[in-house]
Amino acid sequence: MTIVPDTKDWTWVLERPCPECGFDTSGFPVEAVPGMILANAAAWPQVLAGPGNPGARTRPEPGKWSPLEYGCHVRDVFLRFDQRLELMLSQDDPLFPNWDQDATAVQDRYGEQDPAEVTAQLRRAALAIAGRFESVTGGQWQRTGSRSDGARFTVETFARYLMHDPVHHLYDVTGRRAVAT
Numbered sequence: 293m294t295i296v297p298d299t300k301d302w303t304w305v306l307e308r309p310c311p312e313c314g315f316d317t318s319g320f321p322v323e324a325v326p327g328m329i330l331a332n333a334a335a336w337p338q339v340l341a342g343p344g345n346p347g348a349r350t351r352p353e354p355g356k357w358s359p360l361e362y363g364c365h366v367r368d369v370f371l372r373f374d375q376r377l378e379l380m381l382s383q384d385d386p387l388f389p390n391w392d393q394d395a396t397a398v399q400d401r402y403g404e405q406d407p408a409e410v411t412a413q414l415r416r417a418a419l420a421i422a423g424r425f426e427s428v429t430g431g432q433w434q435r436t437g438s439r440s441d442g443a444r445f446t447v448e449t450f451a452r453y454l455m456h457d458p459v460h461h462l463y464d465v466t467g468r469r470a471v472a473t
């Protein structure tokens with residue numbers, strides 16, 4: 293069975309806490325984002341390749357991604373958002389190239405990738421984007437960019453929006469809701 297494409301516009305997470313995972317995108321100073329990215333990334337090795345989880349490739353139900361597929365997605369979110377962040381910091385009000393997340397999952401055969409490699413790639417991608425956020429200072433947080441569907445972001449709202457994604461997917465895999473920071 294295939295996964296139903298996620299067509300929801302998730303920008304509402306900037307307005308209110310997520311009722312599913314419990315994460316509140318307004319509940320932390322934006323300067324905390326690099327550390328939060330690294331903390332999230334540190335949880336994935338256990339999920340993807342830990343001795344307690346031989347079922348990384350197993351979908352818990354037919355319409356829901358396996359931990360491995362979620363890990364691939366989070367890795368690619370970090371990679372893709374790092375490119376977008378670089379655009380926002382180097383160009384004035386860029387338009388982000390479109391990214392079809394569900395098509396990527398199918399084309400790149402997420403479910404057939406090697407969990408150990410995905411673990412390493414996710415960590416590298418997290419380090420890269422955390423490092424770029426670490427470099428953001430002062431007025432750079434208010435630089436702007438737009439998604440192809442018209443959603444507009446500042447670097448700050450982009451950071452808060454991004455942060456929900458890996459947190460929510462860790463919840464998808466572990467069932468543990470985000471705790472208040």
Ligand SMILES: [Zn+2]
Pocket residue numbers: 310311312313314315456459460
């Ligand atoms: Zn959520």
